[in-house]
Amino acid sequence: MARYPRLMPTAPQLFTATVVRAERVSPTFQRVTIAGPELARFEWHGLDHWFRLFLPPGNAPLHLPKVSGRSWYRSYLLIPGSERPHCSNYTVAGFRHTGDGGELDIDVVLHWHEGELGGTVAAWAVNAEVGSPVGFLDQGVMFDPPEDAAEVVIACDETGLPGVRGILRDLDASTTGTALLEVPTAADAAEVAAPAGVSVTWLPRNDAHAVPGRLALAALERIAPQPDAYAFVVGESGLATGGRRALKKAGLSPSRITFSGFWKA
Numbered sequence: 206m207a208r209y210p211r212l213m214p215t216a217p218q219l220f221t222a223t224v225v226r227a228e229r230v231s232p233t234f235q236r237v238t239i240a241g242p243e244l245a246r247f248e249w250h251g252l253d254h255w256f257r258l259f260l261p262p263g264n265a266p267l268h269l270p271k272v273s274g275r276s277w278y279r280s281y282l283l284i285p286g287s288e289r290p291h292c293s294n295y296t297v298a299g300f301r302h303t304g305d306g307g308e309l310d311i312d313v314v315l316h317w318h319e320g321e322l323g324g325t326v327a328a329w330a331v332n333a334e335v336g337s338p339v340g341f342l343d344q345g346v347m348f349d350p351p352e353d354a355a356e357v358v359i360a361c362d363e364t365g366l367p368g369v370r371g372i373l374r375d376l377d378a379s380t381t382g383t384a385l386l387e388v389p390t391a392a393d394a395a396e397v398a399a400p401a402g403v404s405v406t407w408l409p410r411n412d413a414h415a416v417p418g419r420l421a422l423a424a425l426e427r428i429a430p431q432p433d434a435y436a437f438v439v440g441e442s443g444l445a446t447g448g449r450r451a452l453k454k455a456g457l458s459p460s461r462i463t464f465s466g467f468w469k470a
């Protein structure tokens with residue numbers, strides 16, 4: 206398999222930008238585009254490149270932590286509560302250099318609890334005002350197949366979809382394998398660019414009460430990976446940990462599995 210960069214930066218860069226657009230791209234995803242001159246120096250590595258998003262509370266000014274090497278959290282906690290930005294992890298869904306900087310797309314999952322939109326970032330995404338400030342801290346990519354990986358086995362829920370979409374788009378054209386993409390509704394399943402040898406299966410839940418990740422986990426449990434496959438399993442915590450367990454049971458070495466719980470149901 207082609208080599209992919211392992212790019213958790215040793216000195217992550219902090220950026221500020223403002224919202225320039227927001228649009229609903231499917232029933233579950235709200236795409237927020239941020240832009241600004243500082244994005245001229247952002248180096249997009251494609252794949253599942255992710256970052257820590259900082260949103261100021263209410264109308265407070267954006268107060269960002271000081272970053273020193275990979276340390277930022279202590280400084281973040283020292284920001285007074287009324288000014289401390291909300292922080293969550295998100296993926297670069299798209300990036301373009303522009304004449305005066307750059308534009309970065311964030312595909313935010315909208316999730317509802319008893320009819321109410323849940324989560325600070327989902328609420329921000331649907332109400333995002335043009336010109337409102339955000340910050341983000343580059344965290345690099347997680348997708349890290351060993352050089353000898355014979356195939357990929359990928360599974361995600363909707364929160365992992367922006368990253369998995371990027372991985373499928375950027376995989377070497379000769380890659381083979383399987384991608385299991387669970388989404389809330391069939392209308393969230395859109396065309397993905399992927400190598401011809403990777404079979405892509407959409408798994409729409411179509412049930413507002415179903416626990417996210419269970420469909421993808423059940424499908425993953427039916428897969429028999431080659432011993433030299435590389436697996437990437439991200440999304441709801443039960444999918445990530447259950448997926449790792451199932452793949453280990455199927456004979457895949459833990460060193461060939463990247464798994465990450467993106468949120469907890």
Ligand SMILES: Cc1cc2nc3c(=O)[nH]c(=O)nc-3n(C[C@H](O)[C@H](O)[C@H](O)COP(=O)(O)OP(=O)(O)OC[C@H]3O[C@@H](n4cnc5c(N)ncnc54)[C@H](O)[C@@H]3O)c2cc1C
Binds near residue numbers: 315317367368466
């Ligand atoms: C590396 C990485 C990349 C990520 N990329 C993306 C991305 O591109 N797009 C994206 O939408 N998410 C992404 N996530 C997941 C996202 O960080 C979480 O969903 C996060 O909890 C949302 O932040 P919040 O502050 O709005 O909600 P929180 O304040 O953390 O959570 C509020 C409540 O909502 C619940 N909740 C959170 N997410 C969901 C969900 N999806 N469905 C149902 N209930 C939920 C929580 O359990 C909690 O009860 C990523 C996570 C990681 C680790």
